[in-house]
Amino acid sequence: MPDPSRTADSKAIEASYRAYCDVCQSGDLSHLPDFWALPALFTVELASGETIQKVIETPTELQKLYGIEFGSASGVDETVIDASKVTFFGPGLATIETELRHLGKGVLHDRQVASYGCRKLKGEWVFFSHVSAIVGEGKSVNLVTATRSCGSYEGYTVAIIHQPHVATMILKMSGLICAVIPEHFSRQPRSNVQASKLYMLVPSSPLTLPSQSHQTSFNHNTAIMLSRTLLQRAVATPARLSQQTIRSASVWSTVPQGPPDAILGITEAFKKDSNSEKINLGVGAYRDDKGKPYVLPSVKQAEQKVMQQNLDKEYAGITGVPDFTKAAALLAYGPNSAPLKEGRVAITQSISGTGALRIGGAFLQRFYPGAKAIYIPTPSWANHKAVFLDSGLEVKQYRYYDKSTIGLDFDGMIADIKAMPKGSMILLHACAHNPTGVDPTEEQWKKISDAVKEGEHYPFFDMAYQGFASGDTDKDAFALRYFVEQGHTPCLAQSFAKNMGLYGERVGAFSIVTATKEEKVKVDSQVKILVRPLYSNPPVHGARIASTILNDAELNKQWLGEVKDMAERIIKMRALLKENLEKLGSKRAWNHITDQIGMFAYTGLTAEQMTKLAEEHSVYATKDGRISVAGITSGNVGRLAEAIYKITG
Structure with missing residues (x-):
């Protein structure tokens, strides 16, 4: 891939940035232009070896047109994972890549880094680095962020340098690839379009801004959320990517992590609880008065x-x-x-x-x-x-x-x-x-x-x-x-x-x-x-x-008699729960427990109260306040009422 710093476009960008730096160094910040009004250079390396470059004259326009959103990078959790590649942009727009064995609370090039790492939110990888390594007095290494890179996964390398002294997080990148190379994708046969790297270069160099009493060093802080949205949006471009979307990537690398099943989570938490008197009111299946699964005699x-009848097993x-x-x-x-x-x-x-x-x-x-x-x-x-x-x-x-x-x-x-x-x-x-x-x-x-x-x-x-x-x-x-x-x-x-x-x-x-x-x-x-x-x-x-x-x-x-018996047991448990709550002196009205019908009851409890039921009383049910009345027995209804009373009064 050609050095982005040696192209005519990048030199023009560098000239724009030098002018920006001159204003900064002059101390007259009243004429300081908006950093995001400066041009930026995208460089895309395709798997075929072809390289495409595109200048975005005004990144703020990119933001408006393609839904890229910016926000504060502060306050990000520091759940650390391994990463294998971080890209640095140094003076003169040179691109330097360095291999790291571990990205976390530790040492980066023998320099302490205050805070950086990665976390996973709703199946999306969030990469951030807050406060880069200091390499000398008055100088700092410009931030950099790279995509997840491990094993055979190369993916996209995306790095964005933000305005000095203003932390930036890219919250939404759904239109990023479409903004850069839609024309190219539309011209290519499907099998030939395999983007393997995406670079965004905005001018950067170590920068020291003057203050009233002393020179203050400003670190460049950036965070990028690179989610499945970016990759899927690339697939959705006019010509679409081939089935092997990203060179060297796993076929299923873009499959997002699905949300956990709420009921399964309740069951798992219930199983882990060592309390011998724990109660599971999350399962949507009938239980007998001992809390055991019930097979009807008629069945x-x-x-x-x-x-x-010794019937065959042929298809119906x-x-x-x-x-x-x-x-x-x-x-x-x-x-x-x-x-x-x-x-x-x-x-x-x-x-x-x-x-x-x-x-x-x-x-x-x-x-x-x-x-x-x-x-x-x-x-x-x-x-x-x-x-x-x-x-x-x-x-x-x-x-x-x-x-x-x-x-x-x-x-x-x-x-x-x-x-x-x-x-x-x-x-x-x-x-x-x-x-x-x-x-x-x-x-x-x-x-x-x-x-x-x-x-x-x-x-x-x-x-x-x-x-x-x-x-x-x-x-x-x-x-x-x-x-x-x-x-x-x-x-x-x-x-x-x-x-x-x-x-x-x-x-x-x-x-x-x-x-x-x-x-x-x-x-x-x-x-x-x-x-x-x-x-x-x-x-x-x-x-x-x-x-x-x-x-x-x-x-x-x-069978009709057994169905009636099951229904009547549930009706009886409703009445007992209401009766026990009233005996405890609850100030709430619990008529809805007996007015409702069927296996489930809406208690009217809040999500916070349901959490307390689980954490403080080992009573498990869904956060919306729904309980399975079939899980209530004559043996646990009293303890259940006490638990509800303690969190509701």
């Missing part, structure tokens, strides 16, 4: 019956086990459902409720004639947004939960439904709203139906807890069945994870009510086309267990 018996059809899907539809829509009797319900077995939502989202994205946006309640199950976004739908929200009452914001909900664009898609929790446990009353459901019909909106029901909310499968299906009776043609996601305890078997169903039998046939054909590339065929074992329970009269009666 055990149904599984024995399935095994005794694309839409699953027919006996199961028929029975699942009957459970959801009811024996008196007109669409069922008239053959107007298209249904397919799914990979539990999540799979049903995914099929539904994909179907709506592909075929719904209105806007490809779905409204979900605030809050909703965390996975709803992810599933629908991954299906290609835009996700919007409507009001649902009222923090002030820890209940339903019914007026806000109705107002938002009425304000939605005509023909919008809306997700509704059929019962046992997750995560709040707040459900509309039957009268409120009727008004919701009217508002949805008035707006010609399309309802998508998620029914993950049928029977698990009230203990009555018919009562829990009220909203869905009422909507159908009123002429709505909704789609439905069903899950048998909770009400049958078939968590790991992944048993669910997706169905759509159609206006005619002919529509049903068409919808069914398109659902099959969607499912085929997703997973081809659903698993049969869990579906056979569920089918046996639903179709065997004796087992079905037993």
Whole structure:
């Protein structure tokens, strides 16, 4: 690569900077121009060996046009990591590279460095160096920052020298590469564009500014955030980079670190806690009164019956086990459902409720004639947004939960439904709203139906807890069945994870009510086309267990009793928690605990209070104040109440 300091452009830049230095040395700082108004030189070395240089006359314009933001570099944490390359810009624009074995709180060229290092924020590497090494009285080495460089990863070398005596941090570099070489990328065949280094040179030299009493040395402090945004933006340029984006880089070097799973984090913290009385209220699975996983007796018996039949392990059809899907539809829509009797319900077995939502989202994205946006309640199950976004739908929200009452914001909900664009898609929790446990009353459901019909909106029901909310499968299906009776043609996601305890078997169903039998046939054909590339065929074992329970009269009666028992245990734990809090003399009203329904309860506790519950009382749950009531037992409810009382009063 040619020496940037020997090009005509760099000499012109050097001349500009010398003029700047002359003003500084004169002591008349009133005429000192804006440092960022001076020109800068970008030098890009491509993997092909070709070098491109571009002068940016006014870096401030670069900032305005391409979204580069500058801010203070002070106050940066000093979590230190290893680095292998740091680039220094010395006098005369010469580029000097030096290898460092370790960049940290230590010695740099036998000179103590006050503060520098690197840290990782949200999957993005942040490199900074605050106060460079002093090489002599009145002189300093200009700062430098380089990209992560280890092993085979060469990546981009980016260094920016900022205005003396003003620390600078580049907060956003999304447009940097596009600003420098978009024309080149647009001319190149895809396979030829492999940028391996990017240099930004602004004039720099040791600088001493006069003060009233003595000469003061100013160090050049810079920090650069070089994130995946920069690399991905390079890939997004007109011609795009080749699949091997950066020479010598790992294929997956630009993959960002994903955020940790909140529930998994709770479980890990719970496992590490040595307190013998610790309580885990984060898991979304039923537990018996001893806090143990529970396999329903009806499930055990149904599984024995399935095994005794010595069935083969052949593929099910694309839409699953027919006996199961028929029975699942009957459970959801009811024996008196007109669409069922008239053959107007298209249904397919799914990979539990999540799979049903995914099929539904994909179907709506592909075929719904209105806007490809779905409204979900605030809050909703965390996975709803992810599933629908991954299906290609835009996700919007409507009001649902009222923090002030820890209940339903019914007026806000109705107002938002009425304000939605005509023909919008809306997700509704059929019962046992997750995560709040707040459900509309039957009268409120009727008004919701009217508002949805008035707006010609399309309802998508998620029914993950049928029977698990009230203990009555018919009562829990009220909203869905009422909507159908009123002429709505909704789609439905069903899950048998909770009400049958078939968590790991992944048993669910997706169905759509159609206006005619002919529509049903068409919808069914398109659902099959969607499912085929997703997973081809659903698993049969869990579906056979569920089918046996639903179709065997004796087992079905037993199962309904067990579902009722599970629901009643949860209702009892709610009452006991409220009773214990009141006995302790809590000044708060806890009626919302018993007013809510289903596995989860919104306590109304703040994130700070939830942290105290975990750290001071070994009670683990999500930061939003949601607790799994299924994790409460007659043995720990008293201690739980005491812990809540101590942090709330």
